[in-house]
Structure formats: structure tokens, C-alpha cells
Amino acid sequence: MSKQKELPLLEAETSAPCCEPLAEHSISTADAIALAPAFKSLGDPIRLQLLSQIASAPEGETCVCDLNVGFDVSGPTISHHLKVLREAGLIEGERRGTWVYYTAVRERMSALAGLLVTGPAAV
Amino acid sequence: MSKQKELPLLEAETSAPCCEPLAEHSISTADAIALAPAFKSLGDPIRLQLLSQIASAPEGETCVCDLNVGFDVSGPTISHHLKVLREAGLIEGERRGTWVYYTAVRERMSALAGLLVTGPAAV
DNA sequence: CCTCTAGATTGACAGATCTCGAAACAGAGG
DNA sequence: CCTCTGTTTCGAGATCTGTCAATCTAGAGG
Numbered sequence: 001m002s003k004q005k006e007l008p009l010l011e012a013e014t015s016a017p018c019c020e021p022l023a024e025h026s027i028s029t030a031d032a033i034a035l036a037p038a039f040k041s042l043g044d045p046i047r048l049q050l051l052s053q054i055a056s057a058p059e060g061e062t063c064v065c066d067l068n069v070g071f072d073v074s075g076p077t078i079s080h081h082l083k084v085l086r087e088a089g090l091i092e093g094e095r096r097g098t099w100v101y102y103t104a105v106r107e108r109m110s111a112l113a114g115l116l117v118t119g120p121a122a123v
Numbered sequence: 124m125s126k127q128k129e130l131p132l133l134e135a136e137t138s139a140p141c142c143e144p145l146a147e148h149s150i151s152t153a154d155a156i157a158l159a160p161a162f163k164s165l166g167d168p169i170r171l172q173l174l175s176q177i178a179s180a181p182e183g184e185t186c187v188c189d190l191n192v193g194f195d196v197s198g199p200t201i202s203h204h205l206k207v208l209r210e211a212g213l214i215e216g217e218r219r220g221t222w223v224y225y226t227a228v229r230e231r232m233s234a235l236a237g238l239l240v241t242g243p244a245a246v
Numbered sequence: 247c248c249t250c251t252a253g254a255t256t257g258a259c260a261g262a263t264c265t266c267g268a269a270a271c272a273g274a275g276g
Numbered sequence: 277c278c279t280c281t282g283t284t285t286c287g288a289g290a291t292c293t294g295t296c297a298a299t300c301t302a303g304a305g306g
Contacts, residue, residue: 023178032168040166045155055146077295079254106241113239118229202284
């Protein structure tokens with residue numbers, strides 16, 4: 001509970017797992033520790049659906065009021081999952097008046113995808 | 124209460140979230156339940172490192188005896204993490220004589236990557 | 247200023263996960 | 277057959293996670 005408050009993913013250029021595939025060469029322990037929380041945040045069905053719903057919104061943003069419908073969990077639980085996704089850097093929230101709107105951070109999603117892909121160059 | 128006990132990932136190819144990006148359109152609850160365990164299996168630093176080490180092996184396979192070095196956890200723990208990765212369909216193990224060799228399942232890794240990628244057309 | 251609604255936070259509890267030591271299993275070799 | 281080494285499986289304990297009820301905060305509108 002002391003090392004996944006940080007999101008050094010974007011700033012990981014020090015050892016730089018931003019776009020370098022996992023399969024390129026073995027990643028360091030530090031990189032693994034930095035990256036694991038992001039994947040872990042995707043490891044819950046509700047969060048996966050939330051991210052998908054936010055990322056697939058036509059306007060690019062989704063109101064939390066729209067997210068509450070369609071999930072059979074309570075409001076606080078949705079809020080909790082949104083917080084996890086927020087801390088993983090996968091979404092960002094903005095309050096406009098009464099409602100809160102969330103947008104997906106495409107770069108972060110692509111960065112994670114880049115880690116898993118065997119590589120377009122490898123094909 | 125409990126909706127994450129199953130791991131029907133291997134048969135998730137029937138409802139086919141194989142390469143369709145999350146951000147294309149909102150995924151179903153069933154697909155989310157099928158996919159989440161795969162991401163969850165990547166949500167541990169040790170498993171991330173194990174997969175990276177296996178996938179980046181020059182010969183395409185890695186002996187468990189080589190995996191034991193470099194990790195400060197016990198043998199059974201390594202074996203447990205390998206089992207999780209195996210059940211997630213990310214690696215496959217083969218016993219040859221005394222030793223067991225693991226290979227990475229590239230298609231599965233690419234499939235997960237395809238879910239996260241924003242898409243070349245969507246940029 | 248007061249009230250009302252939308253979200254977020256807190257506290258608590260059941261269930262899952264990580265980790266290890268001990269034991270079991272699989273081959274190789276004597 | 278017996279033993280030895282490498283790997284997996286089997287409990288068990290400590291920690292983490294998902295969920296909800298209750299409470300709190302931010303802004304809108306009277």
C-alpha cells in the first residue's frame with residue numbers, strides 16, 4: 001500500500017517500458033513492480049467494462065451518471081473502481097458542475113498494449 | 124459476491140474478443156468476465172517478470188531451473204505463478220526428462236494487446 | 247442561508263491472493 | 277530397487293481486494 005500509489009508508468013523513461021515489448025528482453029524487477037498495478041487494475045471484470053464504456057463513448061467522455069446504470073453494484077463500488085482506474089492512469093475525471101465526466105487515457109492503454117504485443121516489427 | 128472464480132478464457136474465443144479493441148464499443152459482461160483473469164494474471168510483478176523472461180528467451184523456451192535464479196521467492200511460489208500464467212493461457216509447459224520448459228503463447232499476448240490498442244484508425 | 251442531488255470517502259467484513267514449509271510426484275542414474 | 281534431484285501439490289497464515297451501508301463534500305437552485 002505504499003508503492004502503488006505512484007504511477008511512474010509515464011515517467012518510466014528511466015528504464016523506459018513505455019513501448020518496449022515484454023518479449024524484447026527481460027524486464028527488470030523495478031519495471032515489473034511499476035507496471036503490474038496497471039495490469040492489475042484491468043484484472044477486474046467491472047473495471048474492464050467501465051474502461052471499455054468510457055473509451056468507446058462517441059464524445060470521448062462519459063458521465064458517471066451513465067456508468068451507474070447497467071452495473072449491479074452499488075454507487076460507492078463504482079466510485080471505488082473508477083478510483084483504481086484513475087490511479088492506474090487509465091482514465092481521468094473532470095467535474096463540470098454537478099456531474100463528473102471521465103475520459104480514457106489512450107496513450108496509457110496503447111503503452112500497455114505495446115508491452116504485450118509481440119511486435120509489428122517481429123512479424 | 125463471487126463472479127471471478129471461473130476462467131473461461133480459453134473458450135472466450137467463441138464470443139471472440141480476440142482482437143476487437145475495448146474502445147471500439149463497450150464489451151459485454153460475459154466478455155469482461157472472460158478477459159479479466161488474463162489481465163489479472165499479469166497484475167503481479169513476479170508473473171510479469173516470469174512472462175517477460177520466458178517470452179524473451181532466444182530459443183523461445185525457458186527451463187524452470189533458469190527461472191528459479193533471480194527471484195527472491197521460494198520454488199513453490201514460482202511454480203504457483205507459472206501455474207497461474209499457464210491457466211491464463213499465456214504460457215505452456217512441456218516436460219523433457221528431468222526439466223520442464225516453458226514457452227510463451229504469443230497469440231494470447233497479442234490478443235490482449237489488441238484489446239487495449241486504441242487502434243491505428245482511431246488516432 | 248438552506249436544501250437537494252451527484253459522487254466520493256470511510257469503516258467494516260467476506261472472500262481471494264501471496265507466500266512459505268512440508269510432502270508428494272516424476273525421471274535419471276546407480 | 278533404491279536414491280537423488282528437480283518440480284509440483286498441499287495445507288496454513290498473513291495480507292490484499294471487492295463490496296456495501298453510512299457519512300461527507302461539491303455544486304445547483306431556491
